[in-house]
Amino acid sequence: MPRPVRMDQLDAAPFTLSPAARISVAGPGAHDVAVLLRAELATDCGREPEIVDEPPAFGDIAIVIAPGEGPHADGSDSEEGYTLEVAAEGVRIGAATPAGAFWGVQTLRQLLPAAGGDALAIDAVSVHDHPRFRYRGAMLDVARHFFTPAEVERFIDAIVLLKVNHLHLHLTDDQGWRIQIESWPDLTRIGGSTGSDGSRGGFYTQREFRDLVAYAAARHVTIVPEIDMPGHTNAALASYPELTADGVAPELYTGREVGFSSLLSRDETTRRFVRDVVREVAALTPGPFLHLGGDEALSTAPGDFAEFVQDAAAVIAANGKTPVGWHEVGKVEGLPAGTVGQYWDFTTPRDRAADLALAFVRNGGSVILSPSDVAYLDIVYEDGDPIGQDWAGGPTTLRDSYVWDPARIVPGLGDAHILGVEAPLWTETVPTIDDVEEMVFPRLAAVAEIGWSPASADTEPVEAARDLEEFAERLAALAEHWDAAGTGYRRVPEVPWR
């Protein structure tokens, strides 16, 4: 999971992971991948193979990173592909990059029986695999409810099993400001002091955030930080009255409304604020993207919105980052070329949403698809669920999250202009990391597969291109790994859980 591009059962004896098996490494970065594999095997099945810098012996796991390795031979230009060969003689993972090898490791983990036992055997198999899209994302809203660095690390561990390679952190909103800004310390001192429903709040110091970015990067996950502007900013306004029109700080906000707050446009103090925040966040971010939000700015006049976003996007570009914005940002002319849009309207676009998405392409950029009626992880699974919202087209079942295709949403927006897919978890109603996991899994597996696995051509209707029953069988197998890792998930009725 996600389904590989090609997987052939071989007519050969199976591989058994013996207690004497070693991990043999060759090529730049292979040792680091091996260290991660060893740690994952320790959790998955209680084995900690020795890592050796020598050719594999019978029964070893080899990790080989070299330019000719991976599925380039299949005509893919992806940097993230890998091959995996399993037979009695041993396991061999080949890739051109450490990321490719790491995704091969995730496939190997899934092939091994979960929960250990003595007979750790895998049928002989050959896998050739690479992703459909470069960007496969999950979003965690740490602004409404705060999650600690350890909780976010646990979340990263869970998403990499699905080959998800971007974690978008929604760091600021009306209910909380979660990233330390040294030049504006009250953002976290005041704005970070609470959260949705009066929850206890919290924030990441710059040091904690750097460590989180490094933890993610070691696992080939890029952190995409979002500072949501000009709306969704009550926590900032409550921290600094000089950012408001009348100089009076609003109360901190713990409710669930959206669209009532706004930063000012054409205001010198606000400009300084945006420059300082973007500079500090960009400096913490080795990844290419900085997300400026831009959604639901319902109390910002259209002209003010355009001026604000033009300025913020230019500042992001001047700090060496590619701006990302929710699709409303597509209304704004004169964005830096290459600005990325994140589409959150439905799988059947309403109003101007399709045109706004295409505006990013006209400007030399690309689009991340997060259609809210299928990819929003905070939407209830069933009517009456105690946690979750239900605005985005009613409940989102596993079937809903699986049966759609990114290239069939906005007419004229095909694979070439789609950067990838992302499933966001908003947390107004999601207080704990256990609740987070129950909302995210198994639906993230569906979106991750849509982002990784090839589409079955243009089969009409889209239902014909996705076999829910076969997917559900694979999910039931995957869930044994979730059980072993202690990852929570919702036991949705479509899956024959074991």
Ligand code: TNX
């Ligand atoms: C919409 S769609 C939001 C968030 C809410 C979410 C709740 C979008 C970009 N923003 O502010 O948390 O709905 O489902």
